[in-house]
Amino acid sequence: MNQIFKSGEEAWLESSGQPCQVSDFLGGGGQGEVYRVRIGESEFALKWYFPNSATPGQRQALEDLVRIGPPASTFLWPIELVSSPRQSGFGYLMPLRPPAYIGLVDVMNGQVDPSFRILVNTALYLADSFLQLHAKGLCYCDISFGNIFFRAENGEISICDNDNVGVDGQTESGVLGTPRFMAPEIVINASKPSTRTDLYSLSVLLFYIFMMHHPLEGKRESDIACLDLPAMQRLYGIDPVFIFDPEDESNRPVPGLHDNANIFWPLYPAFFRRIMTKAFTEGLKDPVNGRVRESQWRASLIRLRDSIFYCPHCASENFFDEEVAREGGTYTCWSCGQPTGHPLRLDFGRGIVILNQDTKLYPHHLD
Numbered sequence: 001m002n003q004i005f006k007s008g009e010e011a012w013l014e015s016s017g018q019p020c021q022v023s024d025f026l027g028g029g030g031q032g033e034v035y036r037v038r039i040g041e042s043e044f045a046l047k048w049y050f051p052n053s054a055t056p057g058q059r060q061a062l063e064d065l066v067r068i069g070p071p072a073s074t075f076l077w078p079i080e081l082v083s084s085p086r087q088s089g090f091g092y093l094m095p096l097r098p099p100a101y102i103g104l105v106d107v108m109n110g111q112v113d114p115s116f117r118i119l120v121n122t123a124l125y126l127a128d129s130f131l132q133l134h135a136k137g138l139c140y141c142d143i144s145f146g147n148i149f150f151r152a153e154n155g156e157i158s159i160c161d162n163d164n165v166g167v168d169g170q171t172e173s174g175v176l177g178t179p180r181f182m183a184p185e186i187v188i189n190a191s192k193p194s195t196r197t198d199l200y201s202l203s204v205l206l207f208y209i210f211m212m213h214h215p216l217e218g219k220r221e222s223d224i225a226c227l228d229l230p231a232m233q234r235l236y237g238i239d240p241v242f243i244f245d246p247e248d249e250s251n252r253p254v255p256g257l258h259d260n261a262n263i264f265w266p267l268y269p270a271f272f273r274r275i276m277t278k279a280f281t282e283g284l285k286d287p288v289n290g291r292v293r294e295s296q297w298r299a300s301l302i303r304l305r306d307s308i309f310y311c312p313h314c315a316s317e318n319f320f321d322e323e324v325a326r327e328g329g330t331y332t333c334w335s336c337g338q339p340t341g342h343p344l345r346l347d348f349g350r351g352i353v354i355l356n357q358d359t360k361l362y363p364h365h366l367d
Helices: 056-068 116-135 195-211 229-238 259-267 270-279 294-306 322-326
Strands: 010-013 019-028 032-039 042-049 080-083 091-094 101-103 148-151 157-159 308-310 317-319 345-347 352-354
Touching (some): 019 042, 056 080, 116 148, 116 195, 116 294, 270 294, 294 308, 294 352
Antiparallel strands (some): 010 019, 032 042, 042 091, 101 148, 148 157, 308 317, 345 352
């Protein structure tokens, strides 16, 4: 690849006039290339656009994002526009992703195997971050696991590719989303990206995190001989069916093909399966009122984290289900198959917290 910048070359911050020196090439994509740059003693990332992406509309969008500022520290947000006397076009400066963060895509392909608690923490950070973004009247447009990085030790996240963020329902970035994450109304070209379509994409991302599978890929997908564009439009846009839809069994996961979905779905408490079901039944049919909000995900994820307990035989993480306990049901560890009994727990009246050796109480438990 012929890189736009060479090591040691300089570019200039447009508003402050400061020079930034290119250190090394970090990667490239369809829109441009990303470099590590140094300003004084500090390091940042520079994204430089290819000529076909360096449009007046993209420049205006970046200027708006710089002016608005990051909605939360989890976003690697544009800081300032950058120009170069030797290169045509423009770029922008953003924070450099910390080295301790790894791609969420590494979880999907099995290179990293975080605990359930870390996955819940990651999902909580995601729900809260997009709540902050949407509260500013902005939509991300392209929520997918390719844009999310996390710390394996605690679940903290970094969200990249924020230059395509736009005003809710009015974005002109040209980015409609990532295939399989786009809302049905975008798949059939009936809507622009918005906070509503973001909510659908967020739900798909969370389903992937906890089920390691897509919520719409079951028997119908396995019956397709060629997954071409018309087939994808029908599967994800025209006639989508949730694989665990309680009223439609036509798209159930196929054993041997969709084992992750069949294995993980029953591990979670009934309340968590219900909110997933709502996201891909009501959320498919009613984009205006049926989608699960970020605040609803956040409350459900907090409850899910509070329900984790460890098997006394093999120490594997399990989830306590209050509804099973109320009905006098028993628990068997999903990992070793041994009976676990009911774990010790604190009952706050409006919720329970399992008492483990690493249990933490937060202000929301008491306030």
